[in-house]
Amino acid sequence: MIGDYSGGIAEILREAGELLSEGLKQDNRSFTRKNSIDLVTCWDTKIEQLLTRRLEELFPDHGIIGEEGGGSREGFRRCFIVDPIDGTTNFVHGFPFCCISIACVEGNAPIAGGVYAPALDKLFLAETGSGATCNGEPVSVSGISSCDEALFVTGFSYERRHQKERLLQIVGNGISSYQGVRRTGSAALDLCYVASGIFDFYLETGIHAWDIAAGALFVEEAGGRVSMLDGSPLDLFGRQIAAGNPAIFKEALKKTLEGLAV
Ligand code: LIP
Numbered sequence: 496m497i498g499d500y501s502g503g504i505a506e507i508l509r510e511a512g513e514l515l516s517e518g519l520k521q522d523n524r525s526f527t528r529k530n531s532i533d534l535v536t537c538w539d540t541k542i543e544q545l546l547t548r549r550l551e552e553l554f555p556d557h558g559i560i561g562e563e564g565g566g567s568r569e570g571f572r573r574c575f576i577v578d579p580i581d582g583t584t585n586f587v588h589g590f591p592f593c594c595i596s597i598a599c600v601e602g603n604a605p606i607a608g609g610v611y612a613p614a615l616d617k618l619f620l621a622e623t624g625s626g627a628t629c630n631g632e633p634v635s636v637s638g639i640s641s642c643d644e645a646l647f648v649t650g651f652s653y654e655r656r657h658q659k660e661r662l663l664q665i666v667g668n669g670i671s672s673y674q675g676v677r678r679t680g681s682a683a684l685d686l687c688y689v690a691s692g693i694f695d696f697y698l699e700t701g702i703h704a705w706d707i708a709a710g711a712l713f714v715e716e717a718g719g720r721v722s723m724l725d726g727s728p729l730d731l732f733g734r735q736i737a738a739g740n741p742a743i744f745k746e747a748l749k750k751t752l753e754g755l756a757v
Pocket of ligand 1: 562578580581582583584650651653679681682683689699702703706
């Protein structure tokens with residue numbers, strides 16, 4: 496799949512992936528706190544600097560928004576939204592389920608994206624209308640047709656200490672409704688695994704556009720659905736997402752949010 500963006504995004508992700516691998520090889524990874532549980536490491540900063548520099552070189556007329564550096568999309572028709580390390584808490588603890596995410600958006604719609612997890616040796620790419628791939632092979636969402644047979648994945652964002660009852664209700668609903676419930680710590684990889692038919696439904700609140708922009712495109716290009724918790728079209732900046740295979744989507748949304756105000 497070589498559209499206008501995939502070649503450049505893949506090249507930059509592989510370069511940044513070397514820094515992430517280097518960081519994972521360290522005995523330990525020091526961090527500072529953005530709040531009581533939201534961490535940042537020097538690797539997040541280094542990788543975001545590389546992403547920004549290389550994207551400016553390859554796509555000079557695009558805006559850039561990054562988790563660590565801010566940036567803006569004002570005045571740009573198209574803008575990159577980057578997460579230098581999605582799954583930073585995993586990274587700090589040496590749990591290799593972490594990745595780098597780059598998405599190109601026009602308005603509120605992702606049109607191209609890439610996610611690279613070097614420790615898993617998985618490079619996901621997609622462009623609107625061209626499908627989604629993992630390591631060059633097409634991926635598609637699962638065909639599972641009932642929640643009983645499905646694997647549900649969710650996450651606990653950095654607001655979790657103020658939302659404990661709500662999150663426990665979602666997990667409780669998950670335990671009663673699905674074959675299994677998972678929490679991996681990386682929204683971007685959760686969406687990649689939905690697009691690959693490994694997870695069947697994902698739902699999270701409190702996440703940011705940089706966590707989900709690329710992954711949401713992968714799910715749609717792999718034949719899946721993404722939306723807000725009330726089923727309305729996804730707003731990347733709306734701090735919530737539901738994603739899954741179309742066969743169980745409606746049932747899963749209803750069962751997962753049972754007893755909760757949406
Ligand atoms: C993480 C998300 C994850 C969420 C975490 C955190 P980060 O992003 O990928 O789904 O549960 O709380 O937001 O901070 O590692 O880029």
